[in-house]
Structures are given as C-alpha cells and as structure tokens.
Amino acid sequence: MQIKELARATGVDVETIRYYEKQGLLPEPARRDNGYRDYAAEHLERLSFIRHCRALDMPLADVSRLLGFVEAPLADCHDVDLLVDEQLARVRARLKIMRALEKQLLQLRARCSGTHQGHCGILDELVSAAHGEACACHGVP
Numbered sequence: 763m764q765i766k767e768l769a770r771a772t773g774v775d776v777e778t779i780r781y782y783e784k785q786g787l788l789p790e791p792a793r794r795d796n797g798y799r800d801y802a803a804e805h806l807e808r809l810s811f812i813r814h815c816r817a818l819d820m821p822l823a824d825v826s827r828l829l830g831f832v833e834a835p836l837a838d839c840h841d842v843d844l845l846v847d848e849q850l851a852r853v854r855a856r857l858k859i860m861r862a863l864e865k866q867l868l869q870l871r872a873r874c875s876g877t878h879q880g881h882c883g884i885l886d887e888l889v890s891a892a893h894g895e896a897c898a899c900h901g902v903p
Contacts, residue, residue: 768801772809779809787812787826820849866899873898 769776782788788808791799811832815825824845831842873883891897 763801763806765799765801768805768809771806772813774809774813782809782812785822785826787822787829818849819853820845824849870897870899 763771765776765779768774769779774782779788783790788805791801791805794800808829811829812825815828816822820828827845828842831837831839870884870887873887875881875883887897887899891900
C-alpha cells in the first residue's frame, strides 16, 4: 500500500509516518519502480502499535524500547513493567498538576458576581495578577 493508504488505515498523518521512519521506529518500506514507498502488512501492524503507545502518551524513546521487546518476545519483560510504571508515575504527576489548575480556575471563577455587566471580577483578578499583585487563583505572586 502507498503511504496515504497506510495513513488512512492507521489514522496517522503522512508526515508523522515519515518522521517515524527517520527515527527508526518504522522500517523503511520497499520502493516501487516509480519510487513510491510500498508498505506491507507488517508496517501497518507496527504503526498501529506505535499509535496505540502514543495514545497512552508514551514518549518515543519508550515506544522504541517496547518495539525492541516485541522483536525479542523471549526476553524478560520486567523492563516492560518498569516502563509502564514510569509512565503511570508521569500521568499521576500530570493529574496532580491538572487538579491544582482546576482548583485555581474554580477560585478565579468564584470571583464572578454573575451580573455580566460593567465590572468583571475575573478580569479584575487577571489584571491584578498581570501587575504582580496577589490574585484569587494564585495567592501571592
């Protein structure tokens, strides 16, 4: 199949496919006589694997390591467990940051009087913060 067909089949952008090839995540395909890339079923499977890992927000370095385990299925998979544990830790850290952000936005939203005319408590807070003053969402700058 051509690259556009592979892109359509996997939901991965053509430029991303080329990037994965350059990074060595996706093996270079055979070329047709006209120079077009000719992707096979193994490219589709591998690209789908990469896409799934990326949907789990795994860094490309980790995806590359996982692909190494796929290629050596008899190897000890303890490192796969560690890799997933590290990703879980990163996700949990981001969740903590997102909860703090949610709390800040709720505090900012609470500054709204509900009149929606003239004076806006939210804008007042944002302008105060821009001037280096304390604000409802961050406290002391």
